[in-house]
Amino acid sequence: xxILRFALLYFAIVFGVGFVLGTxxxxxxxxxxxxxxxxxxxxxxxxxxxxxxxxxxxxSQSIASTKSAxxxxxxxxxxxxLAAEFGFVLRLRGISIGQYLASRDPVAGTLYYxxxxxxxxxxxxxxxxxxx
Numbered sequence: 001x002x003i004l005r006f007a008l009l010y011f012a013i014v015f016g017v018g019f020v021l022g023t024x025x026x027x028x029x030x031x032x033x034x035x036x037x038x039x040x041x042x043x044x045x046x047x048x049x050x051x052x053x054x055x056x057x058x059x060s061q062s063i064a065s066t067k068s069a070x071x072x073x074x075x076x077x078x079x080x081x082l083a084a085e086f087g088f089v090l091r092l093r094g095i096s097i098g099q100y101l102a103s104r105d106p107v108a109g110t111l112y113y114x115x116x117x118x119x120x121x122x123x124x125x126x127x128x129x130x131x132x
Contacts, residue, residue, distance in 0.1 A: 002061075002063065003069055003072045003073055004076060006057055006058075006061050007073045007075075007076035008077075008080065009061070010053055010054060010057045010073055010077045010123065011084075013049075013053045014049055014050055014053050014077070014119065015080075015081060015084055017049045017053075018046055018049070021042050021045060025038045025039065025041075025042050026038075029041065029042075035105060035108070036105045036107060036108045039105065039111075040107070040108055040111070043108075043112070047115065047118070050118060050119050050122050054074070054122035054126045055126040057073070057123065058070055058123050058126055059127070063127070070124045071121075071123070071124045073123040074119065074120040074121055074122060074123040075120055077119065077120065077123070078116060078119060082116075
């Protein structure tokens with residue numbers, strides 16, 4: 001149960017910041033520099049958010065004791081992220097999953113999918129196993 005709570009916290013913080021940055025990107029940045037450049041500009045910011053959030057959640061919530069627990073936090077967080085992306089964001093935008101995948105820029109879309117993998121693995125990477 002603790003792992004689920006920590007995964008939910010990890011997801012909620014990263015998703016919340018991503019939602020705010022995505023709104024800013026869509027409203028102000030895309031019209032000025034285009035979709036690809038705007039997404040590529042946002043990605044380093046989101047990487048910092050993912051690293052800091054994973055570090056804070058893992059270290060402050062005492063889940064760094066096992067690699068499997070940290071990996072579970074990241075994987076459950078990823079499932080929650082995909083559920084939110086496909087359930088909430090696509091509904092908000094009024095498009096299907098197929099339309100969403102077809103509309104992704106090849107460069108920014110590939111990096112986005114890579115960032116999802118990084119999101120899932122970050123709790124494992126930033127955690128430090130405690131000695132028993």
